[in-house]
Amino acid sequence: IATPIIAGVGAITAALIGRYLVRSGIIGKQTADQWVKGGFKAKMDRKEAITILGLVKDGVILRNKLKDAHRHIMLANQP
Secondary structure: OHHHHHHHHHHHHHHHHHHHHHHHOOOOHHHHHOOOOOOOOOOOOHHHHHHHHOOOOOOHHHHHHHHHHHHHHHHHOOO
8 A cells, every 4th residue: 555655756856856847947948038029910821830830931942841841740640
């Protein structure tokens, strides 16, 4: 009966330590810095799509890169 109690206390301790590390910025700071600042419009336009996909505007090649990046994200998130 002591094993489940010890496991529970260990899990709670790990969760509290993880929460502290995330809130203090030791873990996850780089991920938050990569997010786009500000909000988005009600309907996504081409500029927002390029920003979200992490692409750089460079002319004609952008159209192919945009399609490839979109396809990659759709396949990765398909149920």
